Amino acid sequence: MAVVTYRDALTQALREELQRDDRVFLIGEEVAQYNGAYKVSKGLLDEFGPMRIVDTPITELGFAGVGVGAAMVGLRPIVEFMTWNFALLAIDEVVNAAAKMRYMSGGQFTMPMVFRGPNGAALQLGAQHSQAWESWFAHIPGLKVCTPATPADAKGLLKSAIRDDNPVVFLEGEMLYNTKGEVPDGEHLVPFGVADLKREGDHCSVITHGKMALVAMKVADDLAKEGINIDVVDLRTVRPIDVEAISRSVQKTNRAVVLEEGWEICGMGSQVVDFIQRECFDDLDAPVLRVHQEDVPMPYAKNLERAAKPDAGKAIAAIKKVMYLD
Amino acid sequence: MSTEAKRPPVPSPSPSPAAAQKRKEKGTPGDNGADAARATELAPTTPGVRRELLHSMLLQRRFEERCAEAYALGKIGGFCHLYIGQEAISTGVMSMIRPDDYVITAYRDHGQALARGVNPRSVMAELFGRQDGCSGGKGGSMHIFDAKTNFLGGHGIVGGHVPIAAGVGFAIKYRRGNQVCVCFFGEAAVNIGAFHEALNLASLWDLPVIFIIENNRYGMGTAISRSTANEDVLVRAKGYRMDGESVDGQDVFAVRECMARAVERARKGKRPTLIEMRTYRFMGHSMSDAVSGTYRTKDELEENMKRDPILLLHNRIFEAGELTEGEMHKLDDEAKAIAQDAWDFADASPEPPLEKLYADVYADTSS
Numbered sequence: 001m002a003v004v005t006y007r008d009a010l011t012q013a014l015r016e017e018l019q020r021d022d023r024v025f026l027i028g029e030e031v032a033q034y035n036g037a038y039k040v041s042k043g044l045l046d047e048f049g050p051m052r053i054v055d056t057p058i059t060e061l062g063f064a065g066v067g068v069g070a071a072m073v074g075l076r077p078i079v080e081f082m083t084w085n086f087a088l089l090a091i092d093e094v095v096n097a098a099a100k101m102r103y104m105s106g107g108q109f110t111m112p113m114v115f116r117g118p119n120g121a122a123l124q125l126g127a128q129h130s131q132a133w134e135s136w137f138a139h140i141p142g143l144k145v146c147t148p149a150t151p152a153d154a155k156g157l158l159k160s161a162i163r164d165d166n167p168v169v170f171l172e173g174e175m176l177y178n179t180k181g182e183v184p185d186g187e188h189l190v191p192f193g194v195a196d197l198k199r200e201g202d203h204c205s206v207i208t209h210g211k212m213a214l215v216a217m218k219v220a221d222d223l224a225k226e227g228i229n230i231d232v233v234d235l236r237t238v239r240p241i242d243v244e245a246i247s248r249s250v251q252k253t254n255r256a257v258v259l260e261e262g263w264e265i266c267g268m269g270s271q272v273v274d275f276i277q278r279e280c281f282d283d284l285d286a287p288v289l290r291v292h293q294e295d296v297p298m299p300y301a302k303n304l305e306r307a308a309k310p311d312a313g314k315a316i317a318a319i320k321k322v323m324y325l326d
Numbered sequence: 327m328s329t330e331a332k333r334p335p336v337p338s339p340s341p342s343p344a345a346a347q348k349r350k351e352k353g354t355p356g357d358n359g360a361d362a363a364r365a366t367e368l369a370p371t372t373p374g375v376r377r378e379l380l381h382s383m384l385l386q387r388r389f390e391e392r393c394a395e396a397y398a399l400g401k402i403g404g405f406c407h408l409y410i411g412q413e414a415i416s417t418g419v420m421s422m423i424r425p426d427d428y429v430i431t432a433y434r435d436h437g438q439a440l441a442r443g444v445n446p447r448s449v450m451a452e453l454f455g456r457q458d459g460c461s462g463g464k465g466g467s468m469h470i471f472d473a474k475t476n477f478l479g480g481h482g483i484v485g486g487h488v489p490i491a492a493g494v495g496f497a498i499k500y501r502r503g504n505q506v507c508v509c510f511f512g513e514a515a516v517n518i519g520a521f522h523e524a525l526n527l528a529s530l531w532d533l534p535v536i537f538i539i540e541n542n543r544y545g546m547g548t549a550i551s552r553s554t555a556n557e558d559v560l561v562r563a564k565g566y567r568m569d570g571e572s573v574d575g576q577d578v579f580a581v582r583e584c585m586a587r588a589v590e591r592a593r594k595g596k597r598p599t600l601i602e603m604r605t606y607r608f609m610g611h612s613m614s615d616a617v618s619g620t621y622r623t624k625d626e627l628e629e630n631m632k633r634d635p636i637l638l639l640h641n642r643i644f645e646a647g648e649l650t651e652g653e654m655h656k657l658d659d660e661a662k663a664i665a666q667d668a669w670d671f672a673d674a675s676p677e678p679p680l681e682k683l684y685a686d687v688y689a690d691t692s693s
C-alpha cells in the first residue's frame with residue numbers, strides 16, 4: 001500500500017474514472033488551467049483535454065445546471081464547487097433538479113453525477129467561508145452524501161460516487177487535503193452506507209464522519225493512555241447511513257457521543273441520536289451527548305474561532321461525561 | 327448608454343503618447359489623458375484636493391504593504407485580498423460622494439474602506455482579529471463593515487452583494503432620500519445571475535445605485551477572455567436600459583469625472599449607472615496566489631505596473647509644479663506613519679473576550 005495525501009487520492013480516483021469511462025467529465029471554476037483551486041485536478045487537463053476538464057466562469061448555478069442537463073442525456077458529469085459555500089448559488093439545481101429528476105419522471109431520467117468540493121471550516125476564513133453542509137444535503141431524498149475522512153476512503157468513495165447512477169454530494173474536508181494515509185493498490189472501491197470502525201473499544205462509542213473522524217481517532221489514542229477505550233464509528237456516508245453499525249457499537253458500549261463539524265440544530269447528530277434512541281433504548285447507560293460547532297456563524301478572530309469549533313478537548317469532556325467520570 | 331464612452335480622448339500630457347498607444351494595443355488600461363491641472367466643470371480639483379487624493383492613495387498602498395507583512399507573520403489569517411494597483415478607483419469614487427451616501431463592496435475591501443474614511447486603526451485591528459476591529463474581530467479581511475461611514479461591508483460570495491446594493495437603493499427611494507449607493511465588484515461577477523437580476527431591478531425601479539465593475543481582467547486565475555462571451559462588459563448596461571460608461575481606472579481624474587456624471591444621474595435623475603473601471607491588480611489574487619508566472623506573465627505585470635495609479639497622479643502633480651520632492655516624501659512618510667500607528671494599535675488591542683462568541687447572533691437575545 002502506498003502512502004498518499006487525501007488530495008492525491010482524490011486525483012487518482014478522478015484519473016482512473018476518467019480513463020475508465022469517456023462519458024465522465026469534470027467541470028468547474030479553475031479546474032483545468034489552474035489545476036484546481038485546491039489542486040485536486042492537477043495534471044488532468046494535460047491528460048484529458050479541454051472537452052473533459054472544463055473551466056467555467058464564476059457561474060455556479062449555470063454550470064451545475066449544465067451538469068444536470070448533460071447527465072439527463074447520458075453523460076456522467078463531475079461538478080466541482082470551489083468550495084461548498086459557493087454551491088449555495090447552485091442549490092436549486094442540486095435539490096430541485098438533480099435530486100428529484102428520476103422521481104418526477106417516473107424513473108425515466110437518472111442523474112449519474114457527482115457534485116464535489118471542499119466542505120467545512122478551514123482557518124480564519126470567516127462566516128461566509130466556514131460551513132459544513134452535510135445535514136442540508138442529507139435531508140434530501142434522491143441525493144447520496146459522502147464525507148470521507150481518510151485518503152483511502154476519499155479515493156474509494158469518489159470512485160463509487162462516479163459510478164453511481166444517482167446524484168452524489170461529495171464533501172471533501174478542506175483541512176484534509178494535505179493529510180496522508182495508506183491507500184490500497186489497484187482497484188479500490190468503498191461502498192456507500194457502510195461505516196468503518198476506525199478504533200475499537202468497549203467504553204464508549206463516538207459516532208462521527210468527515211474531518212471529525214480524525215479528531216475522534218486522536219481522542220481514542222489519547223484516552224487509551226488513560227485506560228479508556230472507545231469505538232470510533234466513521235459513518236463515511238451520511239446518506240445512506242449505516243444504522244446497523246451505529247447500533248452494533250452502542251449495544252456493545254452502552255454509551256455514545258456524536259461528534260460533527262456542523263451546527264447542532266437539525267445537524268447530522270440529531271438524526272444519529274434518533275436512530276440510537278429507536279434502536280438502542282434499552283442499551284443506554286447514559287444520555288447520548290453531542291459535540292458540534294457552537295450555535296453561531298463562524299467568527300474570524302483566532303480565539304473565538306477556536307472556541308466555536310468542536311475539538312478533541314470538547315469530545316473528551318463529553319466522553320467522560322457519558323462515562324460519569326467527570 | 328452614455329455618449330461619454332465614445333468621447334474622443336483629451337490630448338494627453340503624458341511624456342510619451344506613442345508609448346501609451348502601444349500599451350493600449352496590448353490591452354492594458356488606456357490612458358485617456360485627463361490633466362491634473364484641468365478644472366473640469368464636473369469634478370474640479372484644487373492643488374489641495376489633488377494632494378488629498380494622492381494622500382488617500384498612498385495611505386492605501388502603505389497600509390496594504392503592511393498587511394502583506396502582517397500576513398507573513400501570521401498576525402492576519404484566512405483569505406486576504408490586496409487592492410494594490412487599483413487605488414485610483416477607491417479614491418476617485420469616494421472623493422465624489424457624500425458622507426451620507428452608501429458604499430458596499432466585495433472581499434477586496436481594505437482600500438475602499440480606507441478611502442471611505444474608515445479609521446485605519448479599526449481596519450487593521452479587524453484584520454488582526456482583535457476587539458477594537460470595526461467588527462470586533464468577527465469579520466476579518468473580507469468583511470469590513472463600518473456603520474459610521476455607511477460602509478455596508480465587504481462580502482465574500484462573488485456577486486452576492488450586488489442585489490443588496492439595489493436594496494439599499496430601494497430604501498433610499500422609499501424614504502425619498504437623495505443619497506446614492508455605490509457598489510463595487512470585480513469583472514468576474516458580471517457573469518453571476520445575481521448581477522443580472524440586480525441590474526434589471528435597479529433600472530426597472532429607477533434606483534439610485536452606481537454599479538462599479540473593477541475590471542482588473544482576472545477573476546482568480548481566469549482571464550476575462552476565458553470567462554466572458556462578450557468582453558465588452560458595458561453591453562450589460564444596454565441590456566437593462568441603463569446608462570453605462572467605461573473609464574481608465576488608473577486615472578483618478580477620469581474616475582472622478584465619470585463618477586460626477588453617475589452621481590448626478592442617481593441624485594437628480596434617480597437612475598442607476600453601470601461603470602466599467604479598467605484597472606489591474608499588482609498582487610496575486612490573494613496571499614496564496616503567485617503574483618505572476620502562472621496565468622499571467624511577468625512581462626504583462628510589469629507593463630501594467632508602469633501605469634501605477636499613484637505614480638500617474640504623482641507625476642502630474644509634480645509636473646504641474648505643485649509639489650516638491652521633499653513634500654512628496656513628507657506625504658509618503660505620513661501615510662507610512664498612519665499605517666504604523668494602525669499596526670501598533672491593532673497589535674496592542676486584545677483578542678475579543680470569549681463571551682462575545684454568542685453576542686450579535688440575533689438583535690434581541692431575549693426571545
Ligand SMILES: Cc1ncc(C[n+]2csc(CCOP(=O)(O)OP(=O)(O)O)c2C)c(N)n1
Pocket residue numbers: 029058060082086089434482483484485511512513514515540542544545546611
Ligand atoms: C460565488 C463564488 N464563487 C467562487 C468564489 C471564489 N472566488 C473568490 S474571488 C474569485 C474571483 C473573482 O474575481 P473578480 O470578480 O474579477 O474580482 P477580483 O478578485 O478580480 O477583484 C473567486 C472565483 C466566491 N467567493 N464566490
Ligand SMILES: [Mg+2]
Pocket residue numbers: 512513514540541542543544545546
Ligand atoms: Mg477581477
